[in-house]
Amino acid sequence: MAPELPESEIRRVVRHQMRERALPTIGSTIPPGRRASGGTRCVVCGFDITAGRNECEVGGLWANETCAVIWRQESDRLS
Numbered sequence: 001m002a003p004e005l006p007e008s009e010i011r012r013v014v015r016h017q018m019r020e021r022a023l024p025t026i027g028s029t030i031p032p033g034r035r036a037s038g039g040t041r042c043v044v045c046g047f048d049i050t051a052g053r054n055e056c057e058v059g060g061l062w063a064n065e066t067c068a069v070i071w072r073q074e075s076d077r078l079s
């Protein structure tokens with residue numbers, strides 16, 4: 001099982017990355033997650049997305065579904 005950050009830690013990373021302009025803000029709703037087949041890396045937390053977990057494509061970038069949801073919430077807070 002791949003390491004997965006607790007929600008508070010993901011939130012901290014997302015805020016930091018958006019401040020550094022390493023992540024764009026998400027202006028639209030995130031698409032529904034799909035079951036990952038492996039081989040993608042989460043743009044938010046930097047971990048490989050384990051096959052069988054849910055992943056979301058956000059503007060051509062891949063993220064764990066959990067990370068994408070928090071990313072979206074934090075985008076709303078900024079706008």
Ligand SMILES: [Zn+2]
Pocket residue numbers: 042043044045046047063064067
């Ligand atoms: Zn992630």
